[in-house]
Amino acid sequence: MSWLRNPWGRPRFLPIVTGVYILWSIVPVTVAVLFAFNDGRSRTTWQGFSTRWFLDDPGSVKNDPGLLSALQHTLLLAVICVVVAVPLGVALALGLQRWRGHGSGAANTLMLLPLVTPELVMGVALLLLFLQIFNGWGLGTTAQAIGQVTFAVSYVVVVVRGRLVTIGREYEEAAADLGAPPVSRLTRVLLPLLAPAIIASAGIVFALSIDDFVVTQYLSAGADTNTVSMLLYSTARGAPSPALNALASITLVITLVTIALAYLVYRRFAGAGSASEAATLGEVAIER
Amino acid sequence: MNGEVRLEELTKSYGGVSAVEGIDLDMPPGEFFTMVGPSGCGKTTTLRMIAGFERPTSGRILLDGVDVAQTPPHRRNVNTVFQSYALFPHLNVADNVAFGLKYRKTTKEERRRQVAEVLELVQLTGFEGRKPGQLSGGQQQRVALARALVLRPQVLLLDEPLGALDARLRKDLQVELKALQSEVGVTFVFVTHDQEEALTMSDRIAVMNDGHIEQAGPPQAVYDEPETLFVADFLGVSNLIAAQARGTEGDCCVLRVAERTLYAEQGATGARGDVKAMIRPERVRIEPPGGDGDNRLPGLIEHAVFLGGFRELRVRILGGSLIKAIVPNDGTPFGYEEGESLMLHFPQEALRVLAPSAVPDEPSPDEPA
Numbered sequence: 092m093s094w095l096r097n098p099w100g101r102p103r104f105l106p107i108v109t110g111v112y113i114l115w116s117i118v119p120v121t122v123a124v125l126f127a128f129n130d131g132r133s134r135t136t137w138q139g140f141s142t143r144w145f146l147d148d149p150g151s152v153k154n155d156p157g158l159l160s161a162l163q164h165t166l167l168l169a170v171i172c173v174v175v176a177v178p179l180g181v182a183l184a185l186g187l188q189r190w191r192g193h194g195s196g197a198a199n200t201l202m203l204l205p206l207v208t209p210e211l212v213m214g215v216a217l218l219l220l221f222l223q224i225f226n227g228w229g230l231g232t233t234a235q236a237i238g239q240v241t242f243a244v245s246y247v248v249v250v251v252r253g254r255l256v257t258i259g260r261e262y263e264e265a266a267a268d269l270g271a272p273p274v275s276r277l278t279r280v281l282l283p284l285l286a287p288a289i290i291a292s293a294g295i296v297f298a299l300s301i302d303d304f305v306v307t308q309y310l311s312a313g314a315d316t317n318t319v320s321m322l323l324y325s326t327a328r329g330a331p332s333p334a335l336n337a338l339a340s341i342t343l344v345i346t347l348v349t350i351a352l353a354y355l356v357y358r359r360f361a362g363a364g365s366a367s368e369a370a371t372l373g374e375v376a377i378e379r
Numbered sequence: 380m381n382g383e384v385r386l387e388e389l390t391k392s393y394g395g396v397s398a399v400e401g402i403d404l405d406m407p408p409g410e411f412f413t414m415v416g417p418s419g420c421g422k423t424t425t426l427r428m429i430a431g432f433e434r435p436t437s438g439r440i441l442l443d444g445v446d447v448a449q450t451p452p453h454r455r456n457v458n459t460v461f462q463s464y465a466l467f468p469h470l471n472v473a474d475n476v477a478f479g480l481k482y483r484k485t486t487k488e489e490r491r492r493q494v495a496e497v498l499e500l501v502q503l504t505g506f507e508g509r510k511p512g513q514l515s516g517g518q519q520q521r522v523a524l525a526r527a528l529v530l531r532p533q534v535l536l537l538d539e540p541l542g543a544l545d546a547r548l549r550k551d552l553q554v555e556l557k558a559l560q561s562e563v564g565v566t567f568v569f570v571t572h573d574q575e576e577a578l579t580m581s582d583r584i585a586v587m588n589d590g591h592i593e594q595a596g597p598p599q600a601v602y603d604e605p606e607t608l609f610v611a612d613f614l615g616v617s618n619l620i621a622a623q624a625r626g627t628e629g630d631c632c633v634l635r636v637a638e639r640t641l642y643a644e645q646g647a648t649g650a651r652g653d654v655k656a657m658i659r660p661e662r663v664r665i666e667p668p669g670g671d672g673d674n675r676l677p678g679l680i681e682h683a684v685f686l687g688g689f690r691e692l693r694v695r696i697l698g699g700s701l702i703k704a705i706v707p708n709d710g711t712p713f714g715y716e717e718g719e720s721l722m723l724h725f726p727q728e729a730l731r732v733l734a735p736s737a738v739p740d741e742p743s744p745d746e747p748a
Binding site for chain 2: 269270280286
């Protein structure tokens, strides 16, 4: 055991713990993805490699209308969520950052509330809201999108504000000093400087939307507003088929690619000195 | 385009605490004007009010006779070089410099010509395509200068632009900046906490403390004839000797220090009672012990440091004050050791009386770094 205790060598114990943990967290996902490529119906016994559950089988992702529609609806919601939540979040971040005076502290705290509220509470609350107050809108795509945007905005605000703090006010002052009126300061200086944070938060929002289950489930209205996560939940025990693994694998890949792209773009544009925000992004990626 | 700045009763307070307390200043056109003072003295706030980033609580800012106190920064023909330069990191050098030109009615060709011209002025031709992150501190500073100068401002404001540079580069850029100012003839309003920088570069300086102007004037006048204890202490090194003013004889004030009489020609010679006599270290003369004559006090050498071109002495004089004296290394042998006694001569034309009103009750401010 001397290699474990060698005080001059690199620490051994911590890497072992880390390694075991990483393995433990990856194994279930890997197994699930693996069985998406199983040649048989079994999700426990390996019967050879094939892509039938993606493309060929009548019950595959491509051919089963329920699965395909869920995938399409998931992506549609994700796109709406990004398009609405990101501009809204950027505007809120700018407003909150500039707001000095009564109520700004409370507003800041409230902004973070969706991040710590249990999603179930939020889902039920939104359901009641749409059933009793905004009952004209009813449930379905609109309600689902609004529900997702409600909590996604907070993430955008957190990421963009973090960047705003590091940017400071000096660039805007410099622009004003050089003759730029307020709108011009925003478009020519602030938004380009915020671009990495905006792209990063778009990635996060996209991933959040794809992975969301609770709020989306509560605000759904029938089969055509099913998302991938809902489908996985409802059929995982009932009608097991590797096609579900295939569907899950597709969403997983989309999420990972989105986060990876956002991370790369962020790294490229933000350059050095923004490690903390990159880390936030990494955390979100891992958390999902 | 003249570039005269006149501050009248300019005041800025934040929630009842005033940062600038009703200052009046005249900055003549085409001069290198420096506001110098310790941090928190209000010099940067004053500069930011001239730039338009801070709205004055009251008072007027006259730019060539027009009050701009309530004009937003983008409508003032005044440009700023920031302490951290604030170059736009997403734009290259040429785009940074051309940034402000987009708000002027000029053709693209004209713009390009002006950018090239100003980059030549600051010796950065060939750097057009670089991003600010790829430039050294000194180069960034020159881009910041070019970006402001290309707009031909009435006044150029500089907020400690040399603060972020290392000592050697600072010295070079001090000279460069001064030369540039003479060349373009724009009024420069410079803010620094570095008294040496203020003295070497400026046509005129204003020493600020605690939100007000202590003294303003040409550097040598302010250095040689400080009106207050603060100025005497802040600009350069000063020896202060507690003395009793007893009356006048001719042009001189008669001072009593430790049973000896000193005559002082400078300053508030009409003062009476407890005063401070001030003399610069380089004006103190040393003589062998036992000598006689007016304006002489015996002392004991506590430290003698050889600094190459000169020696710095710390001498404890009769009465207990510690006096700094600078003895040039001019070839005459220096025959004193630490612990030996000698006679200090304070020439009457170098000795200055600071009236009690010029001496605040609080302890004197720390020496600048």
